[in-house]
Amino acid sequence: MTRTEHDFLGQRLLPQEARYGIHTLRARENFPLLGRPCHPELLKALGAVKLAAWRTNAALGYVFDPAVIGAVSQACGELMEGALLEDLAVDALQGGAGSSTNLAVNEVLTNRALELLGQPHGHYETVSPSDHLNLHQSTNDTFPTALRVAAIRGLKEVERQVLGLQEAFQTKERAFAHIVKVGRTEMQDAVLTTLGREMGAYAEALNRDRWRLAKCEERLRVVNLGGTAIGTGLAAPRDYIFRVVDELREITGLGLARAENLVEATQNADVFVEVSGLLKALATTLLKISGDLRLLSSGPEAGLGELKLPPRQAGSSIMPGKVNPVIPEAVTQAAILVMAHDQALSVAVSLGSLELNPFLPLVAHSLLESFDLSARACAILRTHCVEDLEADEARCRRHVENGTAAATALLPLLGYEALCALVVRAQEQGLGLKDQGLHEGLFTEAQFAELTSPEAVNRLGMRR
Numbered sequence: 001m002t003r004t005e006h007d008f009l010g011q012r013l014l015p016q017e018a019r020y021g022i023h024t025l026r027a028r029e030n031f032p033l034l035g036r037p038c039h040p041e042l043l044k045a046l047g048a049v050k051l052a053a054w055r056t057n058a059a060l061g062y063v064f065d066p067a068v069i070g071a072v073s074q075a076c077g078e079l080m081e082g083a084l085l086e087d088l089a090v091d092a093l094q095g096g097a098g099s100s101t102n103l104a105v106n107e108v109l110t111n112r113a114l115e116l117l118g119q120p121h122g123h124y125e126t127v128s129p130s131d132h133l134n135l136h137q138s139t140n141d142t143f144p145t146a147l148r149v150a151a152i153r154g155l156k157e158v159e160r161q162v163l164g165l166q167e168a169f170q171t172k173e174r175a176f177a178h179i180v181k182v183g184r185t186e187m188q189d190a191v192l193t194t195l196g197r198e199m200g201a202y203a204e205a206l207n208r209d210r211w212r213l214a215k216c217e218e219r220l221r222v223v224n225l226g227g228t229a230i231g232t233g234l235a236a237p238r239d240y241i242f243r244v245v246d247e248l249r250e251i252t253g254l255g256l257a258r259a260e261n262l263v264e265a266t267q268n269a270d271v272f273v274e275v276s277g278l279l280k281a282l283a284t285t286l287l288k289i290s291g292d293l294r295l296l297s298s299g300p301e302a303g304l305g306e307l308k309l310p311p312r313q314a315g316s317s318i319m320p321g322k323v324n325p326v327i328p329e330a331v332t333q334a335a336i337l338v339m340a341h342d343q344a345l346s347v348a349v350s351l352g353s354l355e356l357n358p359f360l361p362l363v364a365h366s367l368l369e370s371f372d373l374s375a376r377a378c379a380i381l382r383t384h385c386v387e388d389l390e391a392d393e394a395r396c397r398r399h400v401e402n403g404t405a406a407a408t409a410l411l412p413l414l415g416y417e418a419l420c421a422l423v424v425r426a427q428e429q430g431l432g433l434k435d436q437g438l439h440e441g442l443f444t445e446a447q448f449a450e451l452t453s454p455e456a457v458n459r460l461g462m463r464r
Helices: 022-030 040-059 066-080 099-116 129-133 139-175 195-220 238-252 262-267 270-296 326-350 360-384 393-402 416-429 433-440 445-451 454-458
Strands: 002-007 010-015 180-185 188-194
Touching (some): 010 022, 040 360, 066 129, 139 262, 188 195, 393 433
16 A cells, blocks of 8 residues: 655655655655664654744634644644654755754654554645644754754753762762771872862862853753744744744743843854863763772772772683673763763854855764763762772771871971981881881871871861
């Protein structure tokens, strides 16, 4: 069973049961690139945009058949909820600034509405992809508007996951506050700190990332819906332009606003570079934290071994008992890919030409993938690693007593030159700094304990 559809290029046969149409068919043939469809949140957001346009047109009397109004509204609502996605299998990378995706959504929603009306697919005299589903719209205002809606939703999920990870590190900050350890700079022993302070520093960095992401949402709220073609509102009536964003705001529950300069908002996509850059900043934080967790848990016998990561899986097919830091390693790879997406997105935005950016499909793919990667990386780092993180207190204490980092803590008692000499003698005798000093009677056990206590090493500056 087939049906025939046509466009100005000619006619094509389609399966009768297919909800997609001729434009979708051509797009599938033209763009076998990524092998993946557009991001589901982008498609669901397009369902919301189409519903807003449809409701506005119905309220203003541009469509008036109650049965058609109800069927199209239901179809749009179903797409918003994640149905119909399997019918929208157009590659995420496509030419035409997203036109293929917009046309595909129009066709699928049309044929779903026809199903609800008891009409066969392709019976476009009743419901039309162009005259109904695309009424008073163009790809150039619907696609970027949907991308902003999807981006805001992705942003909120990343914020939620960053907060969860931040709180997990704050919990460890309190749990490890009493554990004194060697602080290191340039991979060398430096001064004493606490394991709690290290965890607290991670939490603060994540808090800064979360704050930055929250602030950038206000730029994403400004949309160009109604500014068809190049932003002039060509073929869209003024009453529709002034109302459609209000309708979208009500549907999505997001604080959306129409851009004051629709031409500028259609032409430029720099806001997506800003948001992607903040995701890249978060990626650098995750990369740094993951590297630290790997290093601090190294060994366990022949490395630093100050942290114990929860074992997640066997680490080798040949080395018995080996357990690898697989969660920090996975998060590291996700962070690197976010950075790569940021580079691709930045180039795509910079290649926008004159009144439109034709590379918004790549922008959409890169940005929404980065949201997913960032949120999931934070989630697994929290649930699979940080929440069950343990400290090897005995190992930390041995490092403190045997290493040179404790020398700085003894400065108020012995002075710099005397401590330098003590460090040399301890190394010559093969003893730890503490044992050598006790052996020479330079300080007592109680003095060493007080000067290397959590309170002392966390104190701001030295007592006079």
